[in-house]
Amino acid sequence: MNASISKNIGVLGAGQLGRMLALAGYPLGNRFTFLDTTGNPSAGIGDVIVDPNNQHLAEFLDKVDVVTYEFEHLPVALIEQIEQHKPVYPGSRAIAVCQNRVEEKALFDHLGIPTPAYRVVESAEQLEAAANELGYPVVAKSVTEGYDGKGQAVLKAPEQAEEAWNSIGHRQLIVEAFVDFVREVSMIAVRGRDGEVVFYPMAENQHVDGILRYSVAPLPDLAASVQETADSYIRMLLDELEYVGVMALELFQTRDGSLLANEMAPRVHNSGHWTMDGAVTSQFENHLRAVQGLPLGSTQAIAPTCMVNVIGHEGDNAAMLAISNAHLHRYDKEERAGRKLAHVNIVADTHAELLEKVRACHTLLPEAPPVAWSFEASL
Amino acid sequence: MNASISKNIGVLGAGQLGRMLALAGYPLGNRFTFLDTTGNPSAGIGDVIVDPNNQHLAEFLDKVDVVTYEFEHLPVALIEQIEQHKPVYPGSRAIAVCQNRVEEKALFDHLGIPTPAYRVVESAEQLEAAANELGYPVVAKSVTEGYDGKGQAVLKAPEQAEEAWNSIGHRQLIVEAFVDFVREVSMIAVRGRDGEVVFYPMAENQHVDGILRYSVAPLPDLAASVQETADSYIRMLLDELEYVGVMALELFQTRDGSLLANEMAPRVHNSGHWTMDGAVTSQFENHLRAVQGLPLGSTQAIAPTCMVNVIGHEGDNAAMLAISNAHLHRYDKEERAGRKLAHVNIVADTHAELLEKVRACHTLLPEAPPVAWSFEASL
Structure with missing residues (x-):
C-alpha cells in the first residue's frame, strides 16, 4: 500500500459532491482541482477549470496526482485516456458498468445478487x-x-x-x-487500494418523484443478517471490479426481509451524507483515504441520524440551526425547482427523539414532503 | 436578533485558524475573504488579499458583510476604523483588553476573578x-x-x-x-449577538516551552462546581465586554481545586480544537454562528477527546489515520522548528482507552513530548 498522502486531488465534475470531498480533504492536507465540462460549476472551493469544449484536460492532469469523479455519466474513453497518465479511482471498468443498466444487471446476475x-x-x-x-x-x-x-x-x-x-x-x-417492497435501503462501502473493505450501517431512504428526500441510519429494526447480506453483495461488486473508493448500492427490502439490488453508483452518494455528522468517518473522507492508498477510517455510527434534503427552495436556515444537534450543509447554489441546494443532518440519542426533531425541521422547509419511516410505528 | 446567514465573512489574518473557520463556514453557505498583513498567508482556502503595506482595506471591506479575526495582535485603531464601516466581532474593546496584560489583569480584578x-x-x-x-x-x-x-x-x-x-x-x-498549580485548564465559551452564552466542557492543557502540546476534554475528575466557577468567570468577561464570538480563558487549577485566571484570547483557540471532533458543534462553527447572529450550537461533548498538536515536523500521517477515531487536521504549511503544522483529534469511549491511543499517536510524532495528564494515575 502506498501510504503517503497525495497533495493534489483532481475531481471530474464540480458540484456539491466535489465541494464536500474538498471540505473533507483540506484537513488531510489535500488541494483540489476540479474539471467542469458543464460550464456551470457550483463547487465554490478549490481551483475549477471550466472546460465545456474539452480543451483543458492536459492542464488538469498536470496539476493533479490522482483523479476521481463525482459523476458517473462520463465517457468511458475519457477515463481510459486519463488512466494512461494518472491513477483514476474508481477505474474505467466501474464507470462502464455503472453507467449502463444492462451491464449493471448482468453483473448482479453474474455474482448471484438478486434483482427485480x-x-x-x-x-x-x-x-x-x-x-x-x-x-x-x-x-x-x-x-x-x-x-x-x-x-x-x-x-x-x-x-x-x-x-x-x-x-x-x-x-x-x-x-x-414492480417490487412490493417494504422500504428502500442503501449500502455505502469503501474499498482501499489494498483491497480492504469497510461498510457503513445501511440507511433507509425516502424518495419522492425519484428524488431522495430523507435517509436515516442506523436502523432500529434491521436484522444483523440483513446487514450481513448487504455487506456480502457490495463486497462481491467491489472485489469483482477491483474497485477503489466509495460505492453506493441501492436496494429494495421486501416483506420477508430479503434484499433486491436496484442500482449502484461508483461515487459518494446522497444516501451517505448522514455519515458527515452521524459516523466516525464521513464517506467523503473515506473516499479520499481510499483513492490515496491510506488506511480507511471507522464507519461506526455515532448516534441515530437523519439526512434531510433541501430541494428547490431553502428553508428557515436560522431556525433549523436552533434544533439541537442539527448540522446544516449548504451547497451555495441558486434556488431552482428540483435542485439539490443543501441538506441538514439531524442527530439524536434515540430514534423517537430523532423523528421529533426531523418533524420540527420539516415544518421549516416549505417544500419538504412529510417523513415516513417504515419503522416509525414501533418507536 | 438578526437571524439570517451572512454571505461573505471577512477575516483579519490568514493562518490555520482562519482556514478552520472557513472549513466550518462553507457548510453554512459562507464565503471567506482573508486580509493578510504578514505577506505569508497559509490559509490555502477562500480569497486572500495580501496586504503587507496596508493598502487594500477598502477593497477587503467592500467584499465582506461582517468581519472577525484570528489574531488579536492587531492595532485597536484598525478595528475601530473597520467598525465605522462593517460590523466587527469581537469588538474593539475586547481586542484592546486582550492585547494588553495590564488591562486584562485590571478587568479580572474589577470582576473579582482571582489571578496569581x-x-x-x-x-x-x-x-x-x-x-x-x-x-x-x-x-x-x-x-x-x-x-x-x-x-x-x-x-x-x-x-x-x-x-x-x-x-x-x-x-x-x-x-x-509562580502558582503551585496542579494543572493548566482552559474554558472556551461563545456569546451570541443577543447575549446568549454557551460553554464548552473545560479542557486540561499540557504546554512545553510555552507551546500547547495536548488538550483533553471533558475531564473525568473535574468537580461540577469547578466547571460552574469557570463558567461564571468567563460569563462575566463576555458580558462586561459585550462580547460576540468565541473567547478562550486559560486558568491554573491549584491543589485545593480553585482556579486562577492566567490569560484570555478573543478568538478561537488551540485548546478548543478538540471540539472539531469531540463536541456536537465545533468552536469554529459556533464562532461563525455568533458573529452572524445565528442560534448557537450545542457545546456538548460526544466522547473523551484529546487534541495532539503537530509542531515543527510532521509525523507518520498514514499510521496516525490507522488509529481508530483519529482525525487529522493539517494546515498545509511547510515544516519549520516550533511551527504549528497540524493537530490530531483522538476520540475514545473511555479516558483509559483515549490515553492508550494518544500514546500510540505520540510514537508516530518524532518531536512530541510524552503526554502527562493530571488524572492519569486514577484511570
Missing part, C-alpha cells in the same frame, strides 16, 4: 411483450444516462407501451417488474 | 523590588505582543532582574508570582 425481474428491450413491441410477461405495472428505464428519475416511465397497461417508448426515446430499455 | 499575585513594573529596579515582594521564582512578561511564550523571562533570584529586563526589552512588564 427484468428484460432488455429494443422496440415498443418488445417493451409491450416484456411488460405482458412481467405483469403490470412495470418500470421502463433508458439503459444509459438515467439520473434522478429522468428517462423512466411506468406502464400500467399494454396500450401505454408505444407512448412510453417514444417518451423515453432511447434505443434500448430495461423493463423491470 | 502580580505587579506592574517599569524599570529593572522595580522588577527586582516586585520580585522580592512576590517571592521567587517569578515570571516577568511584556505587557503587549506576548505570543506562545515569547517576551517572557523567569527570575529565580534578585540578580537576574537586570538581565531579564534587558532581554524582554519592553517599557512595561507584568511580574507574576
